[in-house]
Amino acid sequence: MRNRICWRTLFLLIVSLLTLSNTGYSQGERFEKLKKLRDRFDADGDGRLSSEERANLQKFLQGLRQKPQSEDIPASLILGKTGLYGDVPGRFTPKVIESHELPDERRGKVIPLRITFPAETGSYPLIVHCHGAGGSKENGEPLVTHWVSHGYVVIQPTFGDSISNLTPQERLQFESIGDFVSSAKVTLEWKNRPDDVKAVLDSLTLLEKTFPELEGRIDTTKIGVSGHSYGAHTTMLLSGMTMILPANQTISLKDDRVCAAVMISPQGPGNAIQAKSYSTISPPTLIITGDNDGTPQPGKSDLKGEWRKQAYDGLKPGDKYLLWINDAYHNFGGISGSSWSGAGPSAPDQVLLINSTVIAFFDAYLKKIPEAQEYLKSDAMKKHAHGLARMNMK
DSSP, X not given: OTXXXXXXXXXXXXXXXXXXXXXXXXXXXXXXXXXXXXXXXXXXXSSXXXXXXXXXXXXXXXXXXXXXXXXOOOOOSOTTSSOOTTOSOOSSOEEEEEEEEEEETTTTEEXXXXXXXXXXXXXXXXXEEEOOTTOOTTTTHHHHHHHHHTSOEXXXXXXXXXXXXXXXXXXXXXXXXXXXHTSHHHHTTTTHHHHHHHHHHHTHHHHHHHOGGGTTTEEEEXXXXXXXXXXXXXXXXXXXXXXXXGGGEEEEOOOTTOOEEXXXXXXXXXXXXXXXXXXXXXXXXXXXXXXXXXXOSTTOTTOXXXXXXXXXXXXXXXXXXXXXXXXXXXXXXXXXXXXXXXXOOOOHHHHHHHHHHHHHHHHHHTSOOHHHHHHXXXXXXXXXXXXSEEEEEO
């Protein structure tokens, strides 16, 4: 039954072949793409496309043809019908404290924060989300809003490497984002970032006193940390990754308050990170990367998803997960809420897959929801992601 295709489906696949004919794929690659495309829209897995499934495929193809110069990838997953955990917004209403400067008297600095929380009364687990190099507390809105709607408080610090901290004159020193993220302004912040997060965790009671609407909202026994790119590096350090310096000097910045960690685009081995550095990461961990998940750093264009995946390979078994998103670039279809050269195309399906998996992960390890725990250990991703992603666990 799997190989029987009705004539209407065959016609659409021929159109698909023509659409792919100018993409640079070889003939064999195009036909492999066609098979994956059919499977992607075969929601019930019966080997044939129903009228509704054909309509979704046709809409997808029209999107490709109408934007021939655009890299954007139209959505194919239908919200609420994917079979994936937490794919639709939850029942909570996000409320935002846009900006607050948290004083850190011990280090003589302030840490800009953005705090998003459910408007409904209740006690919720906390996620501290860490932006990438040069970013700010405003980055990650497509993720944060979804997570809060599922019953989480999310605090986003702005770290010292943020471009927002630069004066116009200082910005002129850098010709590209790659130059900036490779500069000392960024690289020397690696140790300050975890200390900023620790300062935030030390100040939760102060934040509740400062903002009465937060009183009783944060469950300080259920803390998760997440981060993208350089933010993943920060998350790994807080989770126990060991930095190995010259003469085998080691540094650990682990914070035992972290109960679960999500690392999107983590760093593979290099400099002070060795293959054995990851083995000391102890909390339940979800690592996310994909084929084209590269770095803007000059001279490192060959470092992509397989390099980042080595972080997962180096983890000790036990509550460790890898979400691999096929064809994903560094911005995973738009998770940062902004774009830049090399960030990759807009791809709503990739954002959905990350949001779904992260909610399942935090629900399993912060809220201890049995359905989420069962979901993570199931083959749901294989069944319902339509070939767009895969999950590994150990």
